[in-house]
Amino acid sequence: MTLLDVENLWVKFPSRHGVFDAVRGVSFTLGQERLGIVGESGSGKSMTGRAILRLIRPPGIVTADQISLEGEDLMQKSEREMRDVRGQRISMIMQDPKFSLNPVMTIGDQIIEAYRMHNSASKSEAYKKSLDMLNAVSIRDPERVMRAYPHEMSGGMGQRIMIAMMLIPNPQILIADEPTSALDVSVQRQVLSIMDKLVTDRGMGLIFISHDLNLVADFCDRVLIMYAGRIVEVCDADKLHDAQHPYTRGLLNSLPRLDAPCDRLEVLKRDPEWSKTPSVSARI
Amino acid sequence: MTMLDIQNLNVWFGHGRDRVDAVKGATFSVDRGDSFGLVGESGSGKSTILRAVTGLAPDWSGSIKLDGTELAGQREKAFYKTVQMVFQDPYSSLHPRHSVDQVLGETLYLHGFKDIDTRVVKLLDDVGLGGKFRFRYPHQLSGGQRQRVAIARALAPEPEVLLLDEPTSALDVSVQAEILNLLVDLRTENKLTFLMVSHDLSVVGHMCERLAVMKDGEIVEIMEVEALRKMQATHPYSQELLAASV
Numbered sequence: 344m345t346l347l348d349v350e351n352l353w354v355k356f357p358s359r360h361g362v363f364d365a366v367r368g369v370s371f372t373l374g375q376e377r378l379g380i381v382g383e384s385g386s387g388k389s390m391t392g393r394a395i396l397r398l399i400r401p402p403g404i405v406t407a408d409q410i411s412l413e414g415e416d417l418m419q420k421s422e423r424e425m426r427d428v429r430g431q432r433i434s435m436i437m438q439d440p441k442f443s444l445n446p447v448m449t450i451g452d453q454i455i456e457a458y459r460m461h462n463s464a465s466k467s468e469a470y471k472k473s474l475d476m477l478n479a480v481s482i483r484d485p486e487r488v489m490r491a492y493p494h495e496m497s498g499g500m501g502q503r504i505m506i507a508m509m510l511i512p513n514p515q516i517l518i519a520d521e522p523t524s525a526l527d528v529s530v531q532r533q534v535l536s537i538m539d540k541l542v543t544d545r546g547m548g549l550i551f552i553s554h555d556l557n558l559v560a561d562f563c564d565r566v567l568i569m570y571a572g573r574i575v576e577v578c579d580a581d582k583l584h585d586a587q588h589p590y591t592r593g594l595l596n597s598l599p600r601l602d603a604p605c606d607r608l609e610v611l612k613r614d615p616e617w618s619k620t621p622s623v624s625a626r627i
Numbered sequence: 628m629t630m631l632d633i634q635n636l637n638v639w640f641g642h643g644r645d646r647v648d649a650v651k652g653a654t655f656s657v658d659r660g661d662s663f664g665l666v667g668e669s670g671s672g673k674s675t676i677l678r679a680v681t682g683l684a685p686d687w688s689g690s691i692k693l694d695g696t697e698l699a700g701q702r703e704k705a706f707y708k709t710v711q712m713v714f715q716d717p718y719s720s721l722h723p724r725h726s727v728d729q730v731l732g733e734t735l736y737l738h739g740f741k742d743i744d745t746r747v748v749k750l751l752d753d754v755g756l757g758g759k760f761r762f763r764y765p766h767q768l769s770g771g772q773r774q775r776v777a778i779a780r781a782l783a784p785e786p787e788v789l790l791l792d793e794p795t796s797a798l799d800v801s802v803q804a805e806i807l808n809l810l811v812d813l814r815t816e817n818k819l820t821f822l823m824v825s826h827d828l829s830v831v832g833h834m835c836e837r838l839a840v841m842k843d844g845e846i847v848e849i850m851e852v853e854a855l856r857k858m859q860a861t862h863p864y865s866q867e868l869l870a871a872s873v
């Protein structure tokens with residue numbers, strides 16, 4: 344079942360020196376699946392995620408033939424209607440987790456408020472639920488964390504708190520932008536299994552943006568590989584290691600490996616042709 | 628010769644029931660020109676150790692020696708010429724209203740450099756950004772681009788010791804490879820000393836000679852990278868971490 348259908352998405356930033364196209368005609372669909380987006384820094388991954396929620400700040404401009412959420416075109420919605428979509432139907436875990444939390448409010452107050460916005464619950468019920476959520480993302484001493492402020496959290500704790508908060512509305516679609524980049528492997532597994540359950544049990548659609556090719560190959564169903572604002576290759580996640588595009592190969596080859604030490608890591612040799620080839624469609 | 632010597636370091640935050648013992652009795656030392664890794668559980672005190680070295684942790688006890696000199700109280704300007712840190716969070720570590728040019732230019736100016744223009748351009752090239760990013764503001768940069776500005780800023784004063792907190796976790800693998808190669812080169816050319824936090828064991832394996840594994844505020848094991856490669860950890864937590872990484 345298709346949850347989201349994105350067709351010919353562009354994100355443009357006009358400036359004095361001309362227009363910079365951060366995303367150039369990207370098309371893909373999302374079903375009840377884990378869709379990975381990988382690609383080098385600046386290739387347009389975050390902008391693609393934000394554009395779906397129409398969260399591109401001016402002077403940035405978003406255009407698309409359609410961005411349909413179960414048949415409703417989000418491009419046609421008013422800002423007010425979009426606010427409901429953002430709160431309820433599509434959640435996004437931003438790449439800058441601590442930035443998205445309110446710095447002058449305790450973690451506990453923020454989670455409780457978010458929980459009560461979506462569920463009719465008394466304060467004490469909401470408090471208990473919030474503790475459960477922090478436990479679920481492997482936060483040690485959750486009581487202390489509830490009383491703490493965002494700046495008192497470690498990098499990985501901030502990420503996990505954001506993940507817990509974004510799951511509260513029980514969204515149909517979760518866009519997770521580098522959600523586990525600061526987590527050690529064991530905590531990372533815990534967090535991924537939560538997202539995984541939501542996809543398998545509740546049929547959520549997950550867009551998983553990550554730099555971690557091994558993780559994406561392991562965890563996702565399909566992968567889009569982005570370069571210079573376009574999709575250069577689409578593949579099944581478990582076939583990522585056999586990917587064909589020289590850019591994808593280059594990415595795979597630049598990984599350091601514990602079992603194969605080397606003095607210098609391979610770096611990508613970019614070919615101008617890569618950015619000229621039209622975007623590959625990932626619509627099914 | 629020992630460049631950084633940390634003995635029985637304790638760092639805590641807050642009081643009463645909100646007290647957190649973030650680092651408990653950490654002891655390790657790093658020789659000049661060596662690279663030491665800190666790995667371990669999220670929230671186990673890795674960043675706090677780096678912050679304590681730079682004087683950003685208000686409550687601590689124990690001893691931190693830099694090049695034989697005990698560090699105490701407010702760090703002086705000369706300290707920041709010797710020691711620079713790349714923070715974990717590329718978003719909050721850059722001033723939102725300062726352009727890349729201002730960030731780098733001011734750092735260079737503060738440390739008494741004259742040929743600022745040339746150096747700004749060189750730094751941007753070194754971290755793979757190039758001149759076209761020079762007049763951008765943080766909100767016009769992607770996550771990885773910001774992190775590279777932060778790395779360029781740390782390199783600007785030509786420090787002897789670099790404290791790197793997840794320096795490449797916001798970077799894609801090809802930029803990561805470029806930055807790690809750059810760091811390796813700088814280290815060999817200038818005998819830099821690195822103390823580096825990473826959740827990625829293969830990055831630590833590539834960059835470091837030794838590493839400490841942390842859990843819940845404590846160093847549970849210090850090991851050679853050779854042992855890491857051979858999967859020879861002795862503490863159950865490090866064994867678990869290693870097993871989960873392959």
Ligand SMILES: Nc1ncnc2c1ncn2[C@@H]1O[C@H](COP(=O)(O)OP(=O)(O)OP(=O)(O)O)[C@@H](O)[C@H]1O
Pocket residue numbers: 356363365382383384385386387388389390391403438766767768769770771772797798799
């Ligand atoms: N406000 C802006 N004005 C101009 N260019 C911008 C602006 N915001 C972002 N960009 C550019 O858009 C491009 C895509 O950015 P995006 O944040 O999507 O990258 P990304 O793929 O998420 O990278 P990373 O992995 O580093 O987070 C980048 O080259 C960035 O510099």
Ligand SMILES: Nc1ncnc2c1ncn2[C@@H]1O[C@H](COP(=O)(O)OP(=O)(O)OP(=O)(O)O)[C@@H](O)[C@H]1O
Pocket residue numbers: 494495496497498499500525526527640641647649668669670671672673674675676715
């Ligand atoms: N300013 C602060 N006030 C109160 N507690 C703090 C503060 N800074 C850190 N802590 C606490 O200290 C502990 C260690 O945090 P630290 O940032 O050192 O962890 P970390 O090992 O770097 O984790 P991560 O890998 O997630 O970044 C955490 O429990 C955190 O909540």
Ligand SMILES: [Mg+2]
Pocket residue numbers: 388389390438520769770771
């Ligand atoms: Mg991004």
Ligand SMILES: [Mg+2]
Pocket residue numbers: 497498499673674675715792
């Ligand atoms: Mg940290």
